[in-house]
Amino acid sequence: MISALLLLAGAAPFPISHSPFPVQDTTRGKAVYVKWCAGCHGDGGAGDGVAAAHMLPRPRNFTGAIYKIRTTASGQLPTDADLMRAIDEGLPGSAMPAWKGRLSDAERRDVVAYIKTFSSFFADTSQHVAALKFSGEPSGATGATALKTGRQFYDSIGCRKCHGDQGRGDGPSARTLKDDAGFPIFAADLHQSWRFRGGGSAVEIYHRLRTGLDGTPMPSFSDLIDQKFLTDEQLWRLAQYVRSLSPPEPPEVRDVIHAPQIVGPTPVSPDDSTWARVGRYWFPLVGQVVRKGRWFAPAVTGVWVQGVHDGRTLALRVSWDDRTQSPDSAWLPFEQRVLETVAGDDSGPPKAEPWPDQLAVQFPRRLPESPAGMERPYFLMGSETDPVYQWRWTSSPRKSLAGLARGIDRFDTLPGAVAAQASFDHGEWRLVFTRALATPDTANEVQLAAGRAIPVAFFGWDGSSGEHGSRMAVSTWYFLALDRPTPPGVFISPVLAMLVTLGLGLVVVRRAQRRATARAGRQR
Amino acid sequence: MRKLGAVAATGVVLLVLALAGWMRAPLPAAQGGATISGKVKFTGAKPTMPKIDMTEEPKCKAKYTAAPPTDEAVVVNANGTLANVFVYVKAGLPEGYKAPAPAGPVTLDQDGCRYHPHVLGILVGQQLAIKNSDGILHNIKAKGTKNRPFNISQPTVMTSDRTFTAPEVMVPLECNVHGWMHAWLGVLPHPFFAVSGSDGSFTIKGLPPGTYTVEAWQEKYGTQTATVTVAGSETKTADFTFAAK
C-alpha cells in the first residue's frame, strides 16, 4: 500500500497549471487561432503565415516558446498573463494589433491555451515559470538627479553600443543585429516610446530591462542586480532616463501646421535658436503600399514639422529619426538582409545599393480658388494630368530640388529652386527648406498665401534600409497655415463684450442690494 | 508467530521499496576502462578566415599584438589537422543513461572579445560559468532549441552561472554587441566527449564495453560518424577527415 502510494507519488505528477484562467479550451482556441491568427503566425504556429513575408518585425514563431514580452527571467517561459497581455494590448510598432475588444475574453483565453500547444516546453512540468518580483517605481522620476543617474548607467552598462549615444538606435553594433531566426532587427529608437513592443511607461521599460527581450539581442540586466553591480534603484533610474527621451504623451496628429509670422529674416539653419520657440507637429508616415513597387517596412516612421515666415519667406523645418547618414557602406550588409526579409512586388530581393536618405515635401501647384475648395491632386505624388509641386532633398549628393511629380516614378525639375540646409546629429536629420512666399512661376510653383490652408504632404526614404524610388514612407495630405499676426481690430468685440457683461453685473448687484435695503426698511 | 509475521511484512515492504527505488533511479553511470582516441584530419585547400575588425573595442584590439584576430569557424592546425571539432558518443550507451553532473563548473571566458574555448562540452545539470574578463559590455546569448535560451548582460568583469536541462548538440552561444563572437556548446547526459586540440587529436576515456556511434561535429563542415566497438580497457582509434568546401 505504502509502496504503491510512493510509486504513484514518484510517477509523473499531475500537470501543474501556471494559468490564472480556470477554464481554457484548446479546441475552441484552435478555431479562433485558425480564423484570426494563422494568416500571420501560420497554421503550424511557426510565424510563417501568408502575410509574414511582408513584415518586419516578423510574426512570432510559437514553436520555440520564445517570447519578447514577459515578466519572467531571461529564458523562462512566459506566464499565461504575459501571453494574454500581448494579445490584449498588441505589440506597438509591429503589425500585431490589440485584440481586447475584438475577441471575447473567453476567445482570448482559449487562444492562449492553444498557442501553448505549439511547443512542448509548456507541457514540461520541470519548467520553472514565475513572474519576477519587481519593485515599485521610486519617486523623483523626472528630477534632474534621477535622470543624471540614469544617463550615467546608460553609458556605463553599454546601452549606447546598440541604442546609440542619444538613444536613436544608431549605436556601432546596431547594423549587425539579428533576431534568433536570423532576420535583421533594429535597436529600438528610444525617442519613440509609443512604439515600444512592451509599452512605453517607465514601469514597462524597467520590466524589459529585468527580463530582457528573448529572441532578440536585448539581454536581461537582472544578474547585475543579483551580483550587486547595480542597485535596483539605479536600474529604475535608467528606465526613467530612457522614458524621458520620448515626449510625455504619444504625439497627437493635428491637421494644420501653424507657421507663425516672425520679424525677419527667417532662420535658414536647422539649429537656429528660433526653432526652440516654435510649436512642432508630428505626422506619421507609413509604407508605400498603393502603387506597384510596394514597400512594407518603412524606416521613417514619421516627421516632426515646424514652420515660420516673415511675410516674404517661409522656413519649414522637418526633422526625423534615421539611424544612418546614408549612404553608409558599413550598413550595406544590413540593408541587404532587410531587402531579403521584406517581400515586395519584385520577383526577387533587390540588391543593396548605397542609396542616399531623401525627403520630399509636396504641395499642389495651385491653391483652389475658394478657401473652402477641397479638390487637390492625388496625394501620392499626383498624376500624369494633375502633377504636384515638390521639394526634394537628398543626403548625397547633398542638394535640394523643386519640381513637378507626375506619379511616383516621374519628377521634372523646375528652374525655380528651394534652398535647404540639413544637419545630421546622432540619428536625427534636421532639415530646413526656405522659399519666397511668392514666386514668378505662378503656374507651377505654389504661391504660399498667408491665412490659407495650404495642402502639404511628406515622403521619406532611408537609403540604408534599401529605400529608394517607390520603396518609401508616405503621408496623406495635411495642411500648412501661414498665420498672420493678430490685427488689433480683433480685440474690439471681446472688450465690448466684457464691458457689457461687467455693466450688467453691476446693475444686477445694485438692484439686488436696493431690493434688500427696501426689504430691510419694510421689516423695520 | 506474530513477531515473525511483522518481520516478514517489514521485509516485504523494504524489498518493494528498494525495488521501486531501483526502478526509478537513473541507470548507473557505469564507468569502464576503454578509450577511443583519434585525429581529425583535413584535406583540401586551407580556407582563409576573414579578419575581425575590433576597432570599436580598443581594449580588445590591443590584446592582439602579433597578428590581427580572425574568424574561428575553421581552425586548421600546423600539422594539417582541425581544431575545435566536437567528438562525442552519439549512440551505444544503454537507453536512458545519465551520468551525475560533476560538481565543478565548465568555464567559458570572454577575453579579447572572443570566447575561450570556442567549442566546449558540458553535462546536463553541470554549471557553466560564463566569465567576462574583458570588463567591457558583452551580452551572452544561448540559442538552444531543446534547452531554454537566455540572454544576459555583462557590462563588467563578472561571472554568471547557468545550467542546461536537456542534451543538445550544439547550443550556439553568441554576443550581439560583437557580432563576430560565437561559441558552441555540446550538452550531453554523459561525459564521453572531447574537443580536438591544437594537434587535431582527441581522447574519450572511461567507456564501458560496447559498440558506439561516435560523431564528430565541425561548425562549418557538419558532422561525420564512425562505429567503434571497445571491450575491457582497450584503446581503439577512430580518425575523422573533413574536406574543404
Next chain:
Amino acid sequence: MTAAPAVRRYAAHPFWQAVGILVLAYIVVVWVVPLLPGSAIVPKSVVLQYMVTVLVGLLIYVSDNEERWARFKEPIEAVLVEPRLRVARAALLVVVTVLVGLIAYGQVATTVAAPPNLRSIHPAPPTEITFRGKSITLTGLENPLRAHPESLPLYLAEGKGVYYRNCLPCHGDHLDGQGHFASGFNPLPANFQDNGTIAQLTESFVFWRVAKGGPGLPREGTPWNSAMPQWEDFLTEREIWSVILFLYDQTGWKPRRWETEPGKGESGKGKGDD
C-alpha cells in the same frame, strides 16, 4: 467633530445640493462613462449638452417648491448683497467678465482650419467598368464564384491569402480598418465589421471599389485622398471575387442581392472609405 454639523447644513441646503449634483454629473460624464465597457471618451459638445440638461432639471426641481426656491436663492442673493461677502462679489464679477471676454475672443480670432472634407462614402457606381481591357457590367452582377458552392472552401482559402498579402496593412487583422498602416491615411481605411460598409453593398459594388480603388472614385468621393490602390494592377478578376467572398465570410455579413434591391443607388451611411 465640529465640522460635521456644518457639513450636514451644507448637504441639506438646496443650493449646495444642486452644486454637488452638477459636480457629480460632470465627474460621471467625463471620467466614469469612458470606463464603462464599450464606451469612449465623451466629446466636449456632448458633455456640454449633458450638463445643460442636468442644470435645467435642477432648476425645475428647486423652483417647483416656493420655500425651496427661496432657500435656493439665499446664497446667490447673499453674494450679491451681504457686505461681508464683498470680496466674493467682486471676484465673481471679474471672473464672469473675463470668461465672457475669452469666449468672445475665441469666436472672433481667426485661425486657419482644414477645409471641410465633404465626401460621399458610397458614391453611385458606374453601370459598367473596363477591367484590364475587358468590359464588365456591374448592374445586376453577382459574385460568379458563388455559382460553384462545392468550390467555396477553395475560393475562401484563396481569398484569405489575397487579403493577408495585400489588404492587411490598412484594413487590419480584424477587418476593422485598423491595420498598422491605417493611421497614416485619411480617410481611414474601411471598417468591414461596421454595418455601414460591405453589409450595405452588393458584391458588384465592392468589386468596383477594389478594382478601381481611390483613383477610380468620382469627384464626390474625394479620389485625391483615398489610399485604396487600383487592385486591377495587382490582382486578377478571380482573386478579387475570392477576396470579396473572404470579406463577407470572415465578418459574417451577407451581401445585398440584386434580386431584392434592384438597381438602387448605394448612398448609405457608414464609417470609412471603400
